[in-house]
Amino acid sequence: MEKEVNTSLTQNIFRILLALFMVFAGISHLTFNRIDFQAQVPDWVPLSKDLVVILSGVVEIALGLILLFWKKQRVTIGWALAIFFILVFPGNVAQYLDGKDAFGALNSDTARLIRLLFQPVLIAWALSSSGAWRSWRNSKK
Template sequence: MKRMGTKNVVRILMGSAMLFAGIAHLTFKRKEFQAQVPRWLPTNQKVMDLTVLSSGIVEITLGLLMILWKQKRISTGLMLALFYVLIFPGNLSQYMNKIDAFGLDTDTKRFIRLLFQPVLVYGALWSTGADRYLVEKCSK
């Protein structure tokens, strides 16, 4: 039986977390995720809800791809890293507008959360081999 490497464990954990977050977007944490919709987007309820539902569907898709789609791991890692970059303005908005959600009820907690975004980006790249792919592409 083949031993599962650290990269695979991280990839599956990240995929599982994305799957859970996506389900949470669509169900029991829907209101809290609306707190992360950037305030430069329209803040009416329908737009905020559509943003949360759409991102939840993307998260479920990326989570399943991270776990199951072995043939396209590099592409999936690149897509997940890009997704983390694209949702960063929501986290930044939560910090700048002092919005409490997910237990992030102080500026310090919200700021510390911002520091974890690069870790997620790199984790998506590293666990799928997309980091090496990018280095090889950029060195040519």
């Protein structure tokens, strides 16, 4: 059983913002940004691009809702979300390497490259706001 980790007000605000961002992103995968997200699915993935976008959208919604509401599992969800961000990173790299435009704003190599730099920020955000990083550090003492 996971030990509950106390988080600060700032961490909780950032956790809530991340959770809402994940739910919004997941909904956008299933609706108005569905085609744009397909541009991120690398050609080597052996599934239909649409299926990958739908599944990743469902996972994003689930992770966001769990991060928002399931207090006793926040550390685990923080790690799961960080791993999710790592797993989708090859899609962002493929989009950059293939020069695929998306979302209106990702229409140049520079914009797509800058976007790659934000993936570590999302990983750190998930680990910090959920208390996962602090829990891991405390376990090493």
